[in-house]
Amino acid sequence: MSPxxxxxxxxxxxxxxxxxxxxxxxxxxxxxxxDLASDRQLLRALESxxxxxxxxxxxxxPEGFQNAEVYLRTAVGVDPAGWAKFxxxxxxxxxxxxxxxxxxxxxxxxxxxxxxxxxxQEVPGEYRALLKRLIVVQGxxxxxxxxxxxxxxxxxxxxxxxxNLFQVNVEEGRHLWAMxxxxxxxxxxxxxxxxxxxxxxxxxxxxxxxxLGAFNEATPDWLSFFMFTYFTDRDGKMQLAAxxxxxxxxxxxxxxxxxxxxxxxxxxxxxxxxxxxxxxxxAMVKAGITDPYDTDAIRKLGVVDLPxxxxxxxxxxxxxxxxxxxxxxxNGAEAFSxxxxxxxxxxxxxxxxxxxxxxxxxxxxxxxGALVWEDVPxxxxxxxxxxxxxxxxxxxGIDRWNKIIEKxxxxxxxxxxxxxxxxxxxxxxxxxxxxxxxxMSVETWEASxxxxxxxxxxxxxxxxxxxxxHEAGQYASWIAPPRMGxxxxxxxxxxxxxx
Ligand SMILES: [Fe+2]
Ligand SMILES: [Fe+2]
Numbered sequence: 378m379s380p381x382x383x384x385x386x387x388x389x390x391x392x393x394x395x396x397x398x399x400x401x402x403x404x405x406x407x408x409x410x411x412d413l414a415s416d417r418q419l420l421r422a423l424e425s426x427x428x429x430x431x432x433x434x435x436x437x438x439p440e441g442f443q444n445a446e447v448y449l450r451t452a453v454g455v456d457p458a459g460w461a462k463f464x465x466x467x468x469x470x471x472x473x474x475x476x477x478x479x480x481x482x483x484x485x486x487x488x489x490x491x492x493x494x495x496x497x498q499e500v501p502g503e504y505r506a507l508l509k510r511l512i513v514v515q516g517x518x519x520x521x522x523x524x525x526x527x528x529x530x531x532x533x534x535x536x537x538x539x540x541n542l543f544q545v546n547v548e549e550g551r552h553l554w555a556m557x558x559x560x561x562x563x564x565x566x567x568x569x570x571x572x573x574x575x576x577x578x579x580x581x582x583x584x585x586x587x588x589l590g591a592f593n594e595a596t597p598d599w600l601s602f603f604m605f606t607y608f609t610d611r612d613g614k615m616q617l618a619a620x621x622x623x624x625x626x627x628x629x630x631x632x633x634x635x636x637x638x639x640x641x642x643x644x645x646x647x648x649x650x651x652x653x654x655x656x657x658x659x660a661m662v663k664a665g666i667t668d669p670y671d672t673d674a675i676r677k678l679g680v681v682d683l684p685x686x687x688x689x690x691x692x693x694x695x696x697x698x699x700x701x702x703x704x705x706x707x708n709g710a711e712a713f714s715x716x717x718x719x720x721x722x723x724x725x726x727x728x729x730x731x732x733x734x735x736x737x738x739x740x741x742x743x744x745x746g747a748l749v750w751e752d753v754p755x756x757x758x759x760x761x762x763x764x765x766x767x768x769x770x771x772x773x774g775i776d777r778w779n780k781i782i783e784k785x786x787x788x789x790x791x792x793x794x795x796x797x798x799x800x801x802x803x804x805x806x807x808x809x810x811x812x813x814x815x816x817m818s819v820e821t822w823e824a825s826x827x828x829x830x831x832x833x834x835x836x837x838x839x840x841x842x843x844x845x846x847h848e849a850g851q852y853a854s855w856i857a858p859p860r861m862g863x864x865x866x867x868x869x870x871x872x873x874x875x876x
Pocket of ligand 2: 610642
């Protein structure tokens with residue numbers, strides 16, 4: 378049995394999916410459900426961006442597999458029983474389209490100063506710059522992750538995993554299209570310039586990097602990829618969910634559809650880590666090893682020891698938490714008050730007025746060398762709240778990983794480090810805080826950090842495990858096969874036909 382409690386994940390996927398069925402016109406050069414054919418100017422602008430996008434994909438997309446036939450899903454239709462079709466596609470031929478969730482008639486702005494007014498169908502002039510910035514920052518993360526992951530095909534632990542990687546990659550490409558559509562349609566010349574710049578920044582590049590820190594980190598191996606899709610794509614989920622509450626209706630509708638795809642990325646991350654945990658536990662049990670800290674013996678079995686998994690998780694969690702920005706932020710307040718970006722699940726939050734003029738929120742801070750909780754105006758702590766919601770949202774998968782460990786009878790638990798651990802941005806930035814939440818000196822931190830974050834030995838060991846496993850039905854030693862294949866295909870299906 379795969380660890381990944383697929384039922385629960387599917388549930389999560391469907392909850393976000395339910396309102397997102399769309400009629401897509403695939404006869405057009407750019408598949409869409411936004412009646413592109415009727416807007417010649419927009420169509421021309423997108424048609425001139427398209428070849429640049431393809432050039433970017435060929436240069437920065439999955440290295441070495443552009444001619445492979447990949448069993449991919451493409452969003453196609455309106456039927457709740459199947460909004461996607463599956464088939465072999467060469468990635469550069471993937472039909473990247475512009476898909477918006479259906480318009481909700483009579484929708485009003487759910488929060489902020491304009492709460493209750495009709496949702497904007499055009500850019501509200503007074504918030505133009507802020508709105509454009511929100512779209513550009515979101516848009517920038519999409520190609521960034523494709524760039525970060527472009528070397529991974531060569532070391533895929535199975536064709537099933539390789540296919541999932543490429544699925545995530547093409548969908549991040551589609552998310553870029555979604556944001557570019559908004560820029561080009563609603564922001565004129567500036568928007569077209571921003572759309573071009575999205576193809577020019579490069580993850581990790583010194584002189585023209587991606588906008589946000591975590592998207593300039595390397596994704597050097599598959600464990601990093603799974604941690605990234607579990608923890609960092611989950612930041613994507615939270616940001617998209619907050620933007621899905623936007624009073625700017627086209628942004629809301631774009632993000633609602635993107636969330637349907639995001640659910641699969643989270644699934645890839647959760648099951649990827651879960652199957653890694655499963656392989657480790659199975660190998661330990663088979664070898665009669667009960668001590669999870671008997672690292673040398675465990676690594677000899679060709680699996681990843683659990684303390685190393687914890688260190689990897691610590692790294693990805695802390696870097697991703699920085700993506701939420703400063704906990705206390707006037708930009709965050711402005712994005713909410715203006716109605717451009719809501720809270721997670723804004724529409725379902727009970728018991729407040731969704732304007733938050735007088736409300737407060739508890740934020741943990743470092744004051745005079747101590748961690749304290751303070752009541753902060755709720756508007757200024759919007760980012761802090763989204764981060765707290767994110768941390769809560771991370772826990773489900775971690776609990777399911779721990780169940781696998783527990784079932785194997787091994788005494789170990791994966792936990793989330795304190796919110797302030799290893800942070801660069803916000804209230805905890807510049808402070809040294811242990812995973813258990815102890816504020817400490819730089820010296821104490823330095824003496825212990827190799828126990829808390831992946832060290833050079835760890836990374837070298839992970840890298841030694843990254844041997845390709847590219848025969849149908851073959852899985853690398855360090856990862857268990859999935860319980861089910863994709864689209865009800867068997868786990869030994871030839872998910873990628875390598876050219
Ligand atoms: Fe995305
Ligand atoms: Fe994603």
